[in-house]
Amino acid sequence: YVCVCVCVCVCVCVCGQMDDYRRMADLGCVLEFDQFGWGCSYQHAINYGIQYPDDFERCHQIKELADSGYQDHVVVSHDIAFKVRLSKFGGHSYDYVWKYATQYLKSIGADDSLLKAIFIDNPARLLTII
Numbered sequence: 001y002v003c004v005c006v007c008v009c010v011c012v013c014v015c016g017q018m019d020d021y022r023r024m025a026d027l028g029c030v031l032e033f034d035q036f037g038w039g040c041s042y043q044h045a046i047n048y049g050i051q052y053p054d055d056f057e058r059c060h061q062i063k064e065l066a067d068s069g070y071q072d073h074v075v076v077s078h079d080i081a082f083k084v085r086l087s088k089f090g091g092h093s094y095d096y097v098w099k100y101a102t103q104y105l106k107s108i109g110a111d112d113s114l115l116k117a118i119f120i121d122n123p124a125r126l127l128t129i130i
Helices: 018-028 044-046 055-067 096-107 112-129
Strands: 008-009 030-032 075-076
Touching: 018 030, 018 055, 030 055, 055 075, 055 096, 055 112, 075 112, 096 112
Parallel strands: 008 030, 030 075
Antiparallel strands: none
16 A cells, blocks of 8 residues: 655745745645635734735745746635635636736746646646545
8 A cells, every 4th residue: 555645735824934835845745825816804814813915925925936946836726615705796706816816927927837837737636646
């Protein structure tokens, strides 16, 4: 028998901790950037001391990780968990990340190989392990 361990670290609540992200990736973790389209929550910031990065910061973190050679350790998600996130109810819906985050990533220098890695290759690799 072969035991395969996968560690996916959700990177939603830590702003500016790129050295920590690199150390986790060096250990083999996949870094999952979540909650695209949510914006910042003052409630969480005040009640729990959590500062969410905005979509621009997430994109810059992803690009910085890719520039450092970690593009095979990054996946993204929009985290559609509530019906108010669907377009029918006024939210961004499922195509938000693909339509907007990819455009912004390209505008800051991401190439097609990075987009293919984080949207196609890395998720496919992870889903075959599970």
